Amino acid sequence: MPKYICIGIFFLVFSKLEAQTAYRQTLKLMGSRFDISVIANDSLEGNSYINTSVGEIKRIEQLISSWDANSQTSEINRNAGINPVKVDKELFDLIERALAISKLTDGAFDISYASMDHIWKFDGLMTEMPSEESIKASVAKVGYQNIILDKNRQTVYLKLKGMKIGFGAIGKGYAADKAKQLLIGKGVIGGIINASGDMNTWGRQPNGDYWKVAITNPLNKKNAFGLLPIKNGAVVTSGNYEKFVTINGKRYSHIIDPRTGYPSSGIISVTVFAPKAELADALATSVFVMGIEVGLNRINQLPKIECIIIDDKGSIHKSNHININK
Numbered sequence: 001m002p003k004y005i006c007i008g009i010f011f012l013v014f015s016k017l018e019a020q021t022a023y024r025q026t027l028k029l030m031g032s033r034f035d036i037s038v039i040a041n042d043s044l045e046g047n048s049y050i051n052t053s054v055g056e057i058k059r060i061e062q063l064i065s066s067w068d069a070n071s072q073t074s075e076i077n078r079n080a081g082i083n084p085v086k087v088d089k090e091l092f093d094l095i096e097r098a099l100a101i102s103k104l105t106d107g108a109f110d111i112s113y114a115s116m117d118h119i120w121k122f123d124g125l126m127t128e129m130p131s132e133e134s135i136k137a138s139v140a141k142v143g144y145q146n147i148i149l150d151k152n153r154q155t156v157y158l159k160l161k162g163m164k165i166g167f168g169a170i171g172k173g174y175a176a177d178k179a180k181q182l183l184i185g186k187g188v189i190g191g192i193i194n195a196s197g198d199m200n201t202w203g204r205q206p207n208g209d210y211w212k213v214a215i216t217n218p219l220n221k222k223n224a225f226g227l228l229p230i231k232n233g234a235v236v237t238s239g240n241y242e243k244f245v246t247i248n249g250k251r252y253s254h255i256i257d258p259r260t261g262y263p264s265s266g267i268i269s270v271t272v273f274a275p276k277a278e279l280a281d282a283l284a285t286s287v288f289v290m291g292i293e294v295g296l297n298r299i300n301q302l303p304k305i306e307c308i309i310i311d312d313k314g315s316i317h318k319s320n321h322i323n324i325n326k
Helices: 043-064 072-078 089-104 111-115 130-137 173-185 277-290 292-300
Strands: 004-008 013-016 023-029 032-037 147-150 156-158 190-195 197-200 210-215 220-230 233-241 244-247 250-253 267-274 306-310 314-317
Touching: 004 147, 023 043, 032 043, 043 072, 043 173, 072 156, 089 111, 089 156, 089 233, 130 306, 147 292, 173 197, 173 220, 173 233, 173 277, 197 277, 233 277, 244 306, 267 277, 267 292, 277 292, 292 306, 292 314
Parallel strands: none
Antiparallel strands: 004 013, 013 210, 023 032, 032 190, 147 156, 190 197, 197 233, 210 220, 233 267, 244 250, 267 306, 306 314
């Protein structure tokens, strides 16, 4: 009998994993739900593999967490406008890749979003727009251009006092990538790491089929647009199905444009297919901010990247080289 692994609210992974070869655990890691499944010879081996992946995810959380006062990320933030901070090569490289995505998306993705003042409230109590002045002031310290990297010294410097970086839009995807890489290195032939919708797969199901996702409409979750196979890659969905505010009849998402301070609108979900979850994670957020036309145009210029957008009317928009089998 097939088992179903939920990916956020927007799609399902249909696995058909047999009990004697597939082992799964659901855990809370990085403040989110992780579903980890591996193919193994027995439960002892399967649980050992899962424990290995959990250890890797916790290691990454300690490296990138802005909540942990002892993390290198917190040290960078404490020294904003004061001193460059020497960091591990792993964190330096992650920040360097994040800046490359910022340039690629014209700042729609920006890890200095953590500097934003939280003037928008998505608790159902907000009834009017903040003032233009307060919105402009809320992003005064945001700007990836003010993150200065010194490759020779391996240091990170935030130019503005009070500036902060955070990895909320890329961290879980990176953790899924690293856990997958570690398990493959240990000989695990197939599995799924689902980090609250940031999903990474490798190998095949025991019956030889590729893993598949069903793309569903968040406005009508019983209606699936179709099935798509995942061939050793990642799928990430960003959505505003729960966190949004409606003002003067217009719906605003909790995903805010770091360049302007205004919430995105017109889209309710973005699903990105990419070789790595880190990239898919960042691009899903970026497309939300860039909008349908600009977002799809940017995705269509990138090799091995595909995208499905569902707008606030429930209509589907997709990149040029993606086929949905109904």
